[in-house]
Amino acid sequence: MTRDLHPPIEPYDSGLLDVGDGNQVYWETCGNPDGKPALVVHGGPGSGAGEGWRRPFDPDRYRIVLFDQRGCGRSTPHAADPATDMRHNTTAHLIADMERLREHLGIGRWLLHGGSWGSTLALAYAQTHPARVSEMVIAAVTTTRRSEIDWLYRGVGRFYPEQWERFRDAGGGGDDVVAAYARLMEDPDPAVRERATLDWCAWEDAVLSGEPGDAKNVYTERPPADRIAFVRICARYFAHGAWLAEGQLIRDAGRLAGIPGVLIHGRLDLGGPLHTAWELSKAWPGAELQIVGNAGHVGSAEARGRVMDALDRFAAAHPATEGGQPIA
Known part of the structure; x- marks a missing residue:
């Protein structure tokens, strides 16, 4: 099934969050302020969260949060500047930034959506803070093992x-x-x-x-x-x-038990072969793997439609009942 993306939208709020170590992380929120919270976890690492990431979500049902990971996009300092100190830019720092952003926005739990490196970071965050994640929709699945x-x-x-x-x-x-x-x-x-x-x-x-x-x-x-x-x-x-133990995210996938997840992966993904998504789906209780036969790493119209269908399904099944109320 193919679908068109939702029309372009603009943020209703944005800012720079001081996350320490001299870093300011750019964030923005789009869609419905009272909608189901969702965090976009962009790829790369270092690609930044472009405007297109807003559009798979139904803006009437989702409170869509985007952020640029340390050193890229609109976050500062920028890694293009050779004077930028990279010692404070690791996976652990990014996980801490995501959690600080959740607290800053007053969100109890949020859905995570990402692809490629974004799937790795989303998995690492969810395994560190499973009580803060409601659902996950990840595409072009990677876990950034050294073998990958x-x-x-x-x-x-x-x-x-x-x-x-x-x-x-x-x-x-x-x-x-x-x-x-x-x-x-x-x-x-x-x-x-x-x-x-x-x-x-x-x-x-x-x-x-x-x-x-x-x-x-x-x-x-x-x-x-x-x-x-x-x-x-x-x-x-x-x-x-990525400062991860080899196989860590598949080894610890049991920590995701109780978090519904949809994994969407192209069979023709040469750079990130299907095997990783297959292994993860076997190790993650309740995960649903959808294989798209005509898609590679950058996806396809069918893969995009499946992402949107999964997001719509989660919005219908679990609307924004948590609002901005933190979970104790």
Whole structure:
């Protein structure tokens, strides 16, 4: 089933939340102030929450919260600035920021929606604060295991050997390609950082190039500052395995028992193969896996329709009875 996104909407409130360590996290709320609370967890890491993330939700039924994770989008300081200290930008920091934002907005529980890296961060938050999560709708499921990182930045090279060889050699030709790019993104020479950014984005685009639909130059054509921030954050997170134990999010999926979840994943997702979503669905009591046969990592019209259907279903089954009342 395919569906059109809801019409564009503007935030009715927004701000910068002081989360400590000199960081200000941008947030905004859209839709119905009395609606069912939902948090959008964007991907990357480092991609920022674009306006399109507002539109899968029915604005009459949802109170939609978006935020830009540390270092990207409208949050400050921005990772494109080489002076920005990245030591205070880890998965644990982002989880704490999400919880601080929930408290700031006076929300008891909220639905989480995200994709790709956003699914990893949503899972990590939900396993840390399960009492604060009402439901989850995640697409292009990843858990950022080192095996998944190795597949995306090495294993997929068997399908695109010429592009991968260029990507590897531009990073210095060493065994740990991701760590090499993380070092390049901290080089004091802006020309080195820019070249590394373009080489990283060219590889990301190559992986998407074989997917159904129009997925050309998704990364390369981003605005320069956003592109640099994305690669700097992404390479740093992946070089550290997102500071997660290998297999942690699947191992601890039992903590999600009682949280309804819909996992939507394209069978043709080359960069993040279906196997991870399949494993997670087996480990998460009550999770529902929907496989979209004609979709890759960036999704499709059918995948979008399934996301919207899941959001509508949860809004109908569990409307905004919690409002802004915190749960004790």
